[in-house]
Amino acid sequence: MKKLMRKFNQSFDRRVHTGANLMTHFLFLTVDTELSNLPAAQGLWGKVGADEYGIRFILDLFKRVDIKGTFFVDVFGNNQYDIKAQHKACDLILKYGQDIQLHTHPAAAFDQNRPQMRQYTFEEQVEILEFGANRIKAWTGTRPVAHRAGDWAGNIDTLRALKTAGFKIDSSICAWGNQSDFPKHLFLLSGCYLVENILKIPPTCYYRRFPNKIKKLDVNGCVWPEVKAVLSSKQNIVVQTLHSFSFLGKNNRPLFKIPSRKIFWPDAKAIKNCRLFVDFAREVCGYHFLSFREAAGVIFKNINYFTQKKLYRLNCATDFAANFCRVFDICHHSLKSLLMLSLNGI
Numbered sequence: 001m002k003k004l005m006r007k008f009n010q011s012f013d014r015r016v017h018t019g020a021n022l023m024t025h026f027l028f029l030t031v032d033t034e035l036s037n038l039p040a041a042q043g044l045w046g047k048v049g050a051d052e053y054g055i056r057f058i059l060d061l062f063k064r065v066d067i068k069g070t071f072f073v074d075v076f077g078n079n080q081y082d083i084k085a086q087h088k089a090c091d092l093i094l095k096y097g098q099d100i101q102l103h104t105h106p107a108a109a110f111d112q113n114r115p116q117m118r119q120y121t122f123e124e125q126v127e128i129l130e131f132g133a134n135r136i137k138a139w140t141g142t143r144p145v146a147h148r149a150g151d152w153a154g155n156i157d158t159l160r161a162l163k164t165a166g167f168k169i170d171s172s173i174c175a176w177g178n179q180s181d182f183p184k185h186l187f188l189l190s191g192c193y194l195v196e197n198i199l200k201i202p203p204t205c206y207y208r209r210f211p212n213k214i215k216k217l218d219v220n221g222c223v224w225p226e227v228k229a230v231l232s233s234k235q236n237i238v239v240q241t242l243h244s245f246s247f248l249g250k251n252n253r254p255l256f257k258i259p260s261r262k263i264f265w266p267d268a269k270a271i272k273n274c275r276l277f278v279d280f281a282r283e284v285c286g287y288h289f290l291s292f293r294e295a296a297g298v299i300f301k302n303i304n305y306f307t308q309k310k311l312y313r314l315n316c317a318t319d320f321a322a323n324f325c326r327v328f329d330i331c332h333h334s335l336k337s338l339l340m341l342s343l344n345g346i
């Protein structure tokens with residue numbers, strides 16, 4: 001076993017340290033932008049007194065550190081107050097020049113008793129996606145091309161419905177999520193490939209050996225040494241997930257029966273961790289920040305590459321598009337890379 005690990009480590013190191021691979025590390029910083037079950041649009045704006053720690057804060061932060069992110073926005077409000085708040089959120093994201101894609105929490109606009117995509121038929125899911133895409137198009141002038149299901153709760157019909165509704169990318173198949181009905185073989189941790197002609201770019205997950213657990217990469221939910229280890233392993237695609245309320249401290253688990261989710265404060269640790277994450281990813285590991293829309297542009301201009309056989313045969317390429325194909329080549333091996341991480345004791 002030791003011999004095998006040494007061999008694998010050597011080939012991994014060679015791959016990481018060759019200059020040719022420098023531009024093949026891409027990082028998608030995503031923000032699920034939603035009202036959630038927080039009161040008075042707190043989920044979007046994160047108000048603490050006169051200050052805000054919601055999407056305006058996140059957009060300012062992205063601007064200050066000069067990165068591109070993707071905001072998966074839930075636009076399924078069904079009363080004027082929620083619709084106005086969601087519209088305002090889209091306006092703001094657009095003003096900052098960041099990417100807007102679709103996040104589906106369909107209950108409010110469709111069926112209060114069915115909060116998740118997997119609970120709807122194929123035809124209904126097409127209707128939900130069309131509804132969301134049309135709303136975003138009406139508010140921003142641009143139709144979304146990528147989707148993430150709320151609670152990661154999609155199924156194979158979601159991918160088929162996405163294709164029918166003209167989407168290109170899905171980011172719902174998450175090894176960490178336990179509410180999904182996607183076929184099990186799709187959960188190859190962080191692998192990216194075409195399923196039902198939709199490109200799956202899932203949130204990055206990793207396997208932690210002790211205690212034995214699959215974790216989703218999340219600056220707020222993971223300890224820093226683990227985040228650092230995943231980034232240092234130079235996965236070719238890393239997808240990190242935030243929420244619009246990630247920087248809002250909340251009284252989620254009241255110790256003394258204080259009413260839940262009513263007391264808020266700025267979460268200084270989460271903000272610091274996010275800054276650390278961006279600095280470490282970009283300056284130390286050389287990740288290139290990319291939005292889902294940019295990815296769709298590059299990939300689907302070169303869709304002919306995207307059969308598995310061609311993917312595996314690609315080798316050193318200099319242009320960005322071809323480099324992107326290499327990304328997927330290596331991502332197919334991410335299970336191995338992550339296994340190595342776990343064997344190395346993170």
Ligand SMILES: [Zn+2]
Nearest residue numbers: 032034150151
């Ligand atoms: Zn959500």
